[in-house]
Amino acid sequence: MDSIVPCFDLNLYTEPNSSSTDIPKKITPKMEPIDEHTPFLTPTDHKIPSVPPPSELDVSSEFNRISELFRTTFAQRLQKNGEVAMLPDVDPNLGAIVPYNNPEAQVANAVILPRVGRKHDQRSSELVRVTDLRPEDYRCFRGRIRRTRLLFDSLRAFLVAQIEKGRNSLTPQRRLRVDLKVAQLMKKQGLWLYREKRIVGGIPGVSIGDVFFFRMELCVVGLHGQAQAGIDYVPASQSSNGEPVATSIVVSGGYEDDEDAGDVIIYTGHGGQDKHSRQVVHQKLECGNLALERSMHYGIEVRVVRGLKYEGTTHGKVYVYDGLYRVTDTWFDVGKSGFGVYKFKLVRLENQGRMGSVVLKFAESLRTLQLDALPKGYVSLDLSSKKENVPVFLFNEIDEDHEPLYYEYLTSTRFPLHVYDHGAKGIGCDCVGGCSDICSCANKNGGEFAYDLNGILVRGKSLIFECGPHCQCPPTCRNRVSQKGLRHRLEVFRSRETGWGARSLDLIQAGSFICEFTGIVLTHEQAQIFTMNGDSLVYPSRFPDRWAEWGDLSLIFSDYVRPVYPSIPPLDFAMDVSRMRNVACYMSHSSCPNVMVQLVLFDHKNISFPHLMLFAMENIPPMRELSLDYGMADEWTGKLSICN
Structure with a gap:
């Protein structure tokens, strides 16, 4: 050895x-x-x-x-x-x-x-x-x-x-x-x-519950090194004593003899299947099968990734990391198809976080539950009072604090009237039958659309122009993503340790629009008066340029250039959220956030007053807290008390 x-x-x-x-x-x-x-x-x-x-x-x-x-x-x-x-x-x-x-x-x-x-x-x-x-x-x-x-x-x-x-x-x-x-x-x-x-x-760096939309991503981050095989292992050919050792498996229901009870898995070895996933020959104790047996012999734990069916994804499936298991038993058995298969019993190690697959299934179950069957702790089933496309839940099983109910829900930012004084002439496109690459709004974005056909942000920019109310294109236009409101069920929740926070009840794909950060826009002079009175304000200029990270391909293409068009002046306004707000106000600060701010214009052409649209920087599993980078924390002390 x-x-x-x-x-x-x-x-x-x-x-x-x-x-x-x-x-x-x-x-x-x-x-x-x-x-x-x-x-x-x-x-x-x-x-x-x-x-x-x-x-x-x-x-x-x-x-x-x-x-x-x-x-x-x-x-x-x-x-x-x-x-x-x-x-x-x-x-x-x-x-x-x-x-x-x-x-x-x-x-x-x-x-x-x-x-x-x-x-x-x-x-x-x-x-x-x-x-x-x-x-x-x-x-x-x-x-x-x-x-x-x-x-x-x-x-x-x-x-x-x-x-x-x-x-x-x-x-x-x-x-x-x-x-x-x-x-x-x-x-x-x-x-x-x-x-x-x-x-x-x-x-x-990989946490239990992390979700991956593609199998190849597991290989890229080192979680599971096999693009197709369900058992990842060091092969016997690379071991001086000729014994393979398994390090991870993917459980995706590809074998009819698999049994998955969560903490205990009866995993069928590989081999013996035809192209239709039917068992047609006996399995052999070799390659990955032998590697699992050797891992059991030496007491080596293996990582378990579950492949689950999930609606709304590109191929109807996602992969979830569920933690470490130990192989405790193995035997040769006759499978349902009448051929011999190797079976391995894996038991999950104790003191690990909740399995991501369990959280995904729980979040999906909330879709079909009747209102009176929802778990204890749901104070409101829709903070937005049906102003959003989907409900915004309020959850608190800690105490009797219902503070988020006391604010008026604001679905879109309210700008001063003078912002719209630039006039509507020339603000919209003439694409009656639908927008194409020659669309005037696309030209404002540098000659390309900001989103793909699924509404995923292609790359972050200093400012994105969407088609708006002055455009001739239909509401289904691909360049109308962030103005359509929520598409994912969000929840404001209270934690004993962290106070109020926000999370999603749906799986959010990286690059997807989440919601707008809304408030009442105040000019510089108005903000000074409000600050003197002790009111809490949000300063958009303090949000870092996290948008530059989304689509930064400089490590792939040597000629990559960071988008600099259009050039916009510093944002010299504040947002009052002391009386009117939305779910975004409850997002936590993080130096490594999963949500970023992307500036967008669609209903006016004053580039000094854009909308603050929030997009996912990574795949965000259900029930995981949403976080933003608000900038330097000490600059906000005493000025942003909206979260507690």
Whole structure:
């Protein structure tokens, strides 16, 4: 087993229970919502200064620091017990424990960081395990995962838009799987994560409940390295002793003998099926099947990803990461088709967060429940009083606070009358039968539409022009996305730890419109008077340019140029939300948000007073809190008390 670097204990890293109350309360504005699966987080940990963004982080030095931390703590403890020895010729950057008369242990404990920008034609066969992450380490990993997924999603939206325009040299065939092309381009640039080491256990930065729309995205982030096979493993050909080891599986109902009870899975091995997914021959104990059996023998946990049917997606399916399981039993059985199959019993490890597949099914069940059958805690079934296309729920099972009911719900921002004084002449297009590439509104966007045919934002811009009430195009025009209001069921909820927050009851795809951030617009002079009276105001100029991250393809195309058209002046106005507001006002602040602000014009042409439209920066699972980057928190202290 010399090719597999061993470790002493495979149970050093576990996700904390999601019900932990060690989460700091939000201040003004609401502080960053803590991921419920963040390891080893305590109230004092949250006060640690945040690390620089991944692009500014010295990856090499960070890698060495964590490795050295491992070597000087965990390794010394094992040395003291005489169980292992640290050999002097070991690469100090590895931070792994080399065996000393311990043939039963299989996997090294080491903390690694993804190396961005390097090409990897073949995955490493070396198994490592991530341990002892500090909160800031976890946030760094989470940031890298999010940035990689953001690139995947925005690159896919860009290529889809190019296909729709019919002039994409990269994908000449319209039926080409765009997600495959995206993965190929990212792999060519060395942007797939965790290629240097094969990780056993949780992938740093991937949280339980994360949802993926495409199987290839699992490969890109290192969660499951097989594009089609359900078992990911180190093959026997890459192991010096010829024994494969499994690291993850995908449970998608592809085998008729599978049994999925959530915490316990009876998983059917691979092989023996025809092109119609019918079992036609006996399975063999080889490849992935043997790898699962060896993982059971050595006590190595495996990651479980579930493929679920979900309406409204491109191919009617999504993939959800549900955490770590251990193979506890295996046997050979006669399947329903009369052929022999290998079965594996997997049991979910304790003290992990709630399974994402369970949350998805719960959120779907709310669609069909009668009003009197809704779970306890729903105070209002529609805060908007039917002003929105879909209801906005109010949920509070903590106390009797019903504060959101006291505000008038505002579906669209109210601007001063002088904003519309520029006149309507020339503001709309003349596309009676529907807009095309020569549409005047498209020309305002630089000669292209801002959205694809499914309403997904292609790339962020300083300002987007949509068709509006002065245009001749029909309401079904593809350039009328954000003005149509809500399409996803949102919920204002109260938490014992974090106060009021906002979340979705639906799965929101990256690049999708969520809602408008509404309020009563005040001029600079009016804002000064309101501030003197102590009223709470929102200052749009303080929202960072997160829109620039969506569609930034500079890592893929060397000639990529950040959109600079149109050039708009600084936003010199404030928004009063003290009496009239919408669900957006309850979104938390985060330095790594899942929602971004995109400025949009459609009902007037005064570029100094745009609408603040909110779009998803990543795939947002149901029941996950929505967050915005409000800018520097200290600038808002005392000025944005709307969230508490």
